[in-house]
Amino acid sequence: MIVMKFGGTSVGNAERYREVARLLGSYLEQRPVAVVSAMAGSTDWLLNTARALAEGGRNPAAATHNAEKSVADFLTRNKETIAAAIQNPEIRSQVEAVVEGQHQVLLRLLTGVELLGELSPRSLDAVAAFGEKISVQVLAGTLQDLGFKAQAISAEELILTDRTFQAARPQMDVTTNRCRARLLPLVESGVIPVVTGFIGATEDGVTTTLGRDGTDFSASIVGASLDADEIWIWKEVDGVMTADPRMVPNARSLRRISYAEAGELTHFGAKVIHPLTVMPAIEKGIPIYIKNTFNPSFPGTRIDHGHEQTDGVVKAVTSARNMALITIMGGGVLTVPGIAARAFGKMAALNVNVYMISHASSGHDLCMVVEKKVIPQVIPTLRKEFERELELKEIEAIESDPQIVTIAAVGSGMRGAPGVAGRLFSALGRKSINIVAIAQGSSELNISLIVSADDEQEALQTIHEEFLSLTGLGKTLSRNMSIRGQN
Ligand code: ASP
Ligand code: MG
Numbered sequence: 001m002i003v004m005k006f007g008g009t010s011v012g013n014a015e016r017y018r019e020v021a022r023l024l025g026s027y028l029e030q031r032p033v034a035v036v037s038a039m040a041g042s043t044d045w046l047l048n049t050a051r052a053l054a055e056g057g058r059n060p061a062a063a064t065h066n067a068e069k070s071v072a073d074f075l076t077r078n079k080e081t082i083a084a085a086i087q088n089p090e091i092r093s094q095v096e097a098v099v100e101g102q103h104q105v106l107l108r109l110l111t112g113v114e115l116l117g118e119l120s121p122r123s124l125d126a127v128a129a130f131g132e133k134i135s136v137q138v139l140a141g142t143l144q145d146l147g148f149k150a151q152a153i154s155a156e157e158l159i160l161t162d163r164t165f166q167a168a169r170p171q172m173d174v175t176t177n178r179c180r181a182r183l184l185p186l187v188e189s190g191v192i193p194v195v196t197g198f199i200g201a202t203e204d205g206v207t208t209t210l211g212r213d214g215t216d217f218s219a220s221i222v223g224a225s226l227d228a229d230e231i232w233i234w235k236e237v238d239g240v241m242t243a244d245p246r247m248v249p250n251a252r253s254l255r256r257i258s259y260a261e262a263g264e265l266t267h268f269g270a271k272v273i274h275p276l277t278v279m280p281a282i283e284k285g286i287p288i289y290i291k292n293t294f295n296p297s298f299p300g301t302r303i304d305h306g307h308e309q310t311d312g313v314v315k316a317v318t319s320a321r322n323m324a325l326i327t328i329m330g331g332g333v334l335t336v337p338g339i340a341a342r343a344f345g346k347m348a349a350l351n352v353n354v355y356m357i358s359h360a361s362s363g364h365d366l367c368m369v370v371e372k373k374v375i376p377q378v379i380p381t382l383r384k385e386f387e388r389e390l391e392l393k394e395i396e397a398i399e400s401d402p403q404i405v406t407i408a409a410v411g412s413g414m415r416g417a418p419g420v421a422g423r424l425f426s427a428l429g430r431k432s433i434n435i436v437a438i439a440q441g442s443s444e445l446n447i448s449l450i451v452s453a454d455d456e457q458e459a460l461q462t463i464h465e466e467f468l469s470l471t472g473l474g475k476t477l478s479r480n481m482s483i484r485g486q487n
Contacts, residue, residue, distance in 0.1 A: 005219035012085030038131025058115025093143035121165035132196035159200030168208035179225035224280035239301030258306030329365035333393025
């Protein structure tokens with residue numbers, strides 16, 4: 001059994017729904033279960049419309065949207081897709097009837113939002129879920145139209161989550177039982193279940209979402225629950241690459257990486273898969289493949305426990321641009337105990353993620369990398385927290401720099417391999433790229449550094465050239481051989 005995930009771009013229009021349906025049908029022997037996102041743009045449209053309606057409810061004079069008109073337009077567009085994707089008139093009108101019913105419920109929800117001028121995370125989840133709920137109807141109908149047995153299923157029935165709206169987390173025991181009870185009989189009888197990505201529900205049946213781009217995570221939850229043989233994440237690129245090809249033109253596809261490497265890559269800006277995707281798969285050791293819908297014969301990147309060494313020490317290099325650097329500087333950072341604890345305490349209280357920390361043992365300053373968008377909250381909060389230290393000049397300044405990028409070189413081969421950091425920094429030094437701060441976790445899977453935003457592309461290309469181009473790999477190999485030779 002293979003759980004196959006298709007994202008919004010893969011089902012971007014009627015023709016794409018048909019292609020996905022053909023692709024699924026071609027794997028019938030492998031007993032596929034589909035997990036599908038909303039059609040490209042739907043989730044954004046739903047969220048933006050709900051926000052505009054809430055805004056208009058608070059300030060009717062400035063209202064730019066109207067629930068009834070918005071939902072009518074949405075229905076028109078969805079019906080156009082259905083009409084183009086499904087040829088058989090009976091199947092088409094069945095799907096249309098279900099989808100029309102869904103739009104009525106959506107209209108009631110959005111009218112409530114409009115009248116109340118209020119939009120809670122819970123309401124946002126209820127609204128956003130319609131993208132996926134409609135999408136599975138279209139795909140299941142398209143599959144039937146092509147002669148396959150298929151059934152649309154909402155993951156509200158399957159994935160039990162906590163009540164953290166917009167970032168809900170699954171309860172795997174109940175979810176596993178439900179997935180098995182509901183999906184296995186279908187698969188056994190040759191039906192392709194088409195399950196909504198992105199969503200789940202609480203114990204009392206309230207709709208939740210797993211967070212933006214959560215369909216990858218859904219596929220892994222369903223795959224682990226069913227003990228699937230493999231989980232395939234269909235994308236529009238040839239799997240995980242050594243770097244972003246827009247930044248590094250000679251980037252290559254990777255054949256195999258470990259769960260840990262995939263985790264590091266996704267946390268550092270490589271938008272390959274949702275960062276939580278590997279979690280459910282790890283426990284059962286289910287391999288995840290990242291495949292290309294435009295190039296189905298490409299075997300894909302395999303993500304698994306991956307103990308075996310396949311490539312050089314660095315497998316990929318990635319950058320994250322939406323980050324800013326916060327620096328707390330001054331003599332007191334070393335001499336006054338508890339500065340770091342207080343700073344991180346404040347970050348936690350603000351619910352701000354800290355992506356990277358750097359603090360040299362001379363201790364004159366403490367650097368943290370956070371998302372740019374939280375800077376307006378974080379800086380005043382920190383300045384308030386350290387008001388006294390700032391007055392006493394124990395802390396000289398608390399500042400932020402948004403003109404930076406974080407770069408991460410990732411690869412499990414770095415563990416215990418001497419000289420990787422040296423090579424990396426020398427290569428950057430030769431190009432006169434200034435390194436603002438450095439961090440390496442003790443897992444040694446990743447070396448992270450901060451450079452000026454202007455140096456992003458050159459830094460990526462330099463690291464790629466050093467470790468991942470053919471000449472770079474050659475250097476690594478001959479180095480490894482001489483190390484082995486010494487033993
Ligand atoms: N449709 C959702 C989103 O756009 C989930 C996903 O695409 O994975 O965030
Ligand atoms: Mg998406």
